[in-house]
Amino acid sequence: LEEIPRPVQDSGNILKQGYLEKRSREPSFFGSEWHKRWCVLTQRNFFYYANEKSKQPKGSFPIEHYRAHLASQLRKDSRKKCCFELICPGKRSYEFTAPSPAEAEDWVEQIQFLLKDLSSLTIPCEEEEEEEEEEEEEELSKDLDSSDSMNNSHNSTLIPEEPNPEQEGDDIYEVLPGELPNSQ
Numbered sequence: 001l002e003e004i005p006r007p008v009q010d011s012g013n014i015l016k017q018g019y020l021e022k023r024s025r026e027p028s029f030f031g032s033e034w035h036k037r038w039c040v041l042t043q044r045n046f047f048y049y050a051n052e053k054s055k056q057p058k059g060s061f062p063i064e065h066y067r068a069h070l071a072s073q074l075r076k077d078s079r080k081k082c083c084f085e086l087i088c089p090g091k092r093s094y095e096f097t098a099p100s101p102a103e104a105e106d107w108v109e110q111i112q113f114l115l116k117d118l119s120s121l122t123i124p125c126e127e128e129e130e131e132e133e134e135e136e137e138e139e140l141s142k143d144l145d146s147s148d149s150m151n152n153s154h155n156s157t158l159i160p161e162e163p164n165p166e167q168e169g170d171d172i173y174e175v176l177p178g179e180l181p182n183s184q
Contacts, residue, residue: 017041020107045062082103
């Protein structure tokens with residue numbers, strides 16, 4: 001396997017990289033110009049370089065709060081289905097053309113997945129989920145215990161007591177069959 005040169009120092013965070021055409025911000029006399037750029041998507045940023053061997057990016061921006069979507073209206077030629085854009089209210093928009101429609105879709109999907117991940121503040125791990133479930137069960141059982149102690153008529157295992165003329169007033173113990181009552 002050939003190792004691809006990675007221009008970003010923290011290469012472990014690279015989610016996607018490859019050549020895209022980026023529309024220049026300043027239109028020229030002939031209209032908007034598209035420049036081939038080596039693009040790198042990390043967990044927090046989008047970088048673009050002159051080529052894949054460049055050490056310094058030509059530009060970068062934090063990806064959080066951006067939206068990515070396919071945008072065929074960006075071009076009028078045969079590559080219009082390869083276009084996508086990144087938009088964030090109040091910030092600069094970025095327009096790109098991928099080598100193929102499938103590649104454009106993949107970039108958009110990767111960015112959307114990343115943005116969804118960034119928007120969820122915390123992702124509980126399995127241990128935390130189990131602890132939360134146990135705490136909820138404990139609280140539920142406490143609620144049930146307190147409601148039972150307040151009103152025993154809801155307890156279905158109790159048989160309503162009928163007055164027994166032989167029993168003395170404060171005797172709360174039941175005589176089981178085969179046992180003789182204690183003589184008092």
